[in-house]
Amino acid sequence: MMHLGGKRNTSPTNFRAQRAQPVINPIALQPEPDGQRRRTLEISHHRLTLGLGLFAVAFLVIAVRLAAVTLLPGDHDVVRIAAAPAADRADILDRNGVVLATSLTTASLYANPRKVRDAEGTAAQLNAILPELEVSSTAAKLAGDKSFVWLKRNLTPKQQMAVNRLGIPGLDFQYETKRVYPQGNLTAHVVGFADLDSRGLAGAERSFDDVLAAGRQPLELSIDVRIQHILHEEISRAIADFTAIGGAGMVMDIASGELLALVSLPDFDPAHPGDASDDTRFNRATLGTYEMGSTFKLFNTAIGLDTGTVTLAGGYDATHAIRIGGFSINDYKGKHRWLNIPEIITYSSNIGSAKLADAFGAEVQQAYLQRLGLLSKSPIELAEVGMPQFPKNWRRINTMTISYGHGISVAPVQVIAALGAIANGGTLRFPTLLKRAANEIASGTRVISEQTSAQLRQLMRLVVQIGTGKKANAPGYLVGGKTGTADKQEGRGYNENSRMAAFIGAFPMNAPRYAILVMVDEPKPNASSHGYATAGWVAAPVVGALVQRMAPLMGISPIPDDAPEAQNPLVAMVEGGKDAPKKPESSVMPVAEAAPSPPPAAVEAGEPELVFQAKPFSATPVSTAPSVAVPFSVPDEKEMPLAFE
Secondary structure, eight states, rough: OBBBTOBBBBOOOOOOOOOOOOOOGGGGSSSOOOOOHHHHHHHHHHHHHHHHHHHHHHHHHHHHHHHHHSSSTTTHHHHHTTTTOOOOOEEOTTTTSSHHHHEEEEEEEEEEEGGOHHHHHHHHHHHOTTTTHHHHHHHHHHSSSOEEEEEEEEHHHHHHHHHHHHOOOTEEEEEEEEETTTTTGGGGHHOOOOOOTTTEEEEEHHHHHHHHTTTSSOEEEEEEEHHHHHHHHHHHHHHHHHTOOOEEEEEEETOOOOOOEEEEEEETTTTOOGGHHHHHHOOOTTTTOOOOGGHHHHHHHHHHHHTTTTOTTTTOSSOEEEETEEEEETTTTOOSEEHHHHHHHHTTTTHHHHHHHHHHHHHHHHHHHHHTTTSSOOOOOOOOOOOOOOOOOOHHHHHHTTTTOOOOOOHHHHHHHHHHHHTSSSEEEOSBOOOOOOOGGGEEEESOOOHHHHHHHHHHHHHHSSSSSSSGOOOSSOEEEEEEEEEEEEETTTEEEEEEEEEEEEEEETOOOOEEEEEEESOOGGGGTTTTOOOHTHHHHHHHHHHHHHHTTTTTOOOTTSGGOOOOGGGGTTTTTTOOOSSOOOOOOEEEEEOOOOOOEEEEEEOBBBBOOOOOOOOOOOOOOOOOOOOOOOOOSOOOOOOOO
């Protein structure tokens, strides 16, 4: 072999290239386990696999069970005390979406006496948190042998936390829903209340129980909380000022029948109805029935005008009282002269109204009152509705006294419906508590002509302009109506010191939109009323104040006094007015003295003899509808009760 330098390599050693040797794992050099060790390792492997499998199965079973308990109904829901609450009861809203009633989830406290070790001590500790749980009675419950006893329903969160902190075995909670009424007393008689198990017992809660229990969507009422508040406040003020025992009022949209407000006082807290007295739970607006006094003169006059029995220019002689046997009908502060129809309404003449009613007769009177809804129970959506009372044997004397609101008792909700009909053009629409869409408004039933309705609006406006209802006036809003003050019946007689003062009206009279009824039960005179407690002093001011407050809310603009639509031609027909008539001008003759003649065949045996004979009725006949009569006795007093104002 040659070197670079050209010299030969003389080294004796010859080198050869070597292959790379693999790295040897020391563990691999260990000898394979013998048979015994192999079996031990295999057993450990199998046990580990089995354990993992059992854990997986256990977790799977637990997961399935949790899913079943949480998502699927089953028998466990029946036996488990702390079951989840049922679907919430639907809310009740006013027409603008304000909540009147809703449901909240609350905790109710129960105990398993078998697990309570110290009944006396536990009762004492609970009493410190819940004072209404009397120690002795609670201890008796906890010492019993039952496995379940209720202690307190619907705890507040603070109360629940305090009981929880006691850490007493045997005490637990069940979650359920509680009905809550955010408006409190304000809508008590409209909304009503439900029991602890959310079952409706009164008001809308009862009437719409099935709908509310379904819980699908809120129940929208026609009530407007704003108007409800104003009416509630004004009637409360009148009750306080005149030391009355109660009162009621309503506001109705006469185009749809929707009630925007319904108040009955005294009222109660619907969240605690058990604490309320019978009187506070009594709904005077719908359940109570009353003699409404001179307010009925509007309906009586509507019948006379609609049948053609009389015209606005016609009238009757009110110089002397009407004497029927041992009875007499007189005027309160009478004019003692002939009165035309506007004067009969303005001065609220009982004599004139009675003679007008006698002219068209009992049959026509019954027919019209039936058509106006005054002889039938109101169909309003409440269970608390009174049945009207009227004579079973409708005699001639009944016809005359009913003309001015005595001898017939009706619910105020019936009166406001009839008032709406005579003011809105003659169409009767029954009051409703449900909010109505435009396509849901009932067409109604025509009960009087449009012409008669227009004449009644003028007469109603006249009462407020120069008559007994002047304190109901709200400048710019053309209020019209009629006062009525009636002695309350007691037994078979009347108590002259116990009266009902009422005002029914509508506004604006040029195009009426709302009907109003206000009544105050047993008002007492005060210094500001100069010793009077009649409707003109008591109820009329409530309406005037109400209209002034609610009209702007409803978007009604005031009308100037000199505007053409504010003028009333009937003012000139009343004494003191321009060109007021001084003698009869009606084609209908005044009631004349009766010639001696035997009693009419239709008069029942024993009925007092009449001292005048009415002109036979010859107007367009009106179809009669069957009426349900309730016996109603004629008072024993010789002087028939007066209808004031």
